[in-house]
Amino acid sequence: MENMIHSTPSHTFLPDCFVFPPDQVPPATSAVVSLPIIDMSRSRDEVINHGISEQTMQDMVAVGEEFFRLPAGDKLDLYSEDINKATRLFSGTTYETGGERYWRDCLRFAYDFPVGNSTKDWPDKPQRLREVVENFTLLTRGLAMELLRLLCEGMGLPLDYFEGELSGGYVTLDINQYPPCPNPSVTLGLPPHCDKDLMAILLPGQVPGLEVAYKGDWIKVEPVPYAFVINFGQQLEVVTNGMLKSIEHRVMTNSALARTSVAMFIAPTEDCLIGPAEEFLSKENPPCYRALRFRDFKRIYNVVKLGSSVNLRTNLRNIQKEI
Incomplete structure (x- = not known):
């Protein structure tokens, strides 16, 4: 628990373990981008009119912030550096590789959909935390599945293509807390990466911090x-x-x-074999990726640098020796 960043009221200097070489923290351009907005009231990037109430979203952020304000003793049993533990509180994550540390505290939940048995391991403080998190998780998962069905319709896949194993793994929900940082120019809240799951629904909060890679630059969202x-x-x-x-x-x-953000991840089951769908393959368009079971993909995600789209395409063609 001594590693928790948010537990210290103010930080006057940045420990060396959080400092990155300048080439690893290139500044964003001065441009600020508004992502394309999807208005789901008309179809029923950024999604508005999605059917999840403003109150539900406010409650989710509020209960997360309330948790991080709890006394250290109320959070002690949740703290763990075991990356295989489903529900845990952790800080300065090493992102499962290397020794770098990032300016972020995180409370992570796992939800076994549709059974929900995993909620027994969730913290019981603040009092309304379990109810708010479960409600938010179920609603955002429903939104994700609706978006996946719309994608199927637009791409010519069967509407239920992503039902079952492809989306049937544990739903993970992260409440991220990024405390004020004494020197933001030399550190990161999270490193450059692509999400290894199927889809993420992010409630980014109103304090800027998210940046996306675009044509060789970093763009503020x-x-x-x-x-x-x-x-x-x-x-x-x-x-x-x-x-x-x-x-x-x-x-x-x-x-x-x-800055507080909330991210919900839809993932395949561990045994799900994932490769290019036949609908996207032809003689002129051969497979760019090798099929892998999701558990194997996760295991080698960092080992062979799958964290970007370029490395994903390059390495999944010739990865069998890593399994």
């Missing part, structure tokens, strides 16, 4: 009130044989304001 940011995961890129790209993104810190 302008928050839109009560809008979700949708991140396509690498499994969606594999299934579509590269038609839909998993966008590389990172999180920067802020010297004056704390």
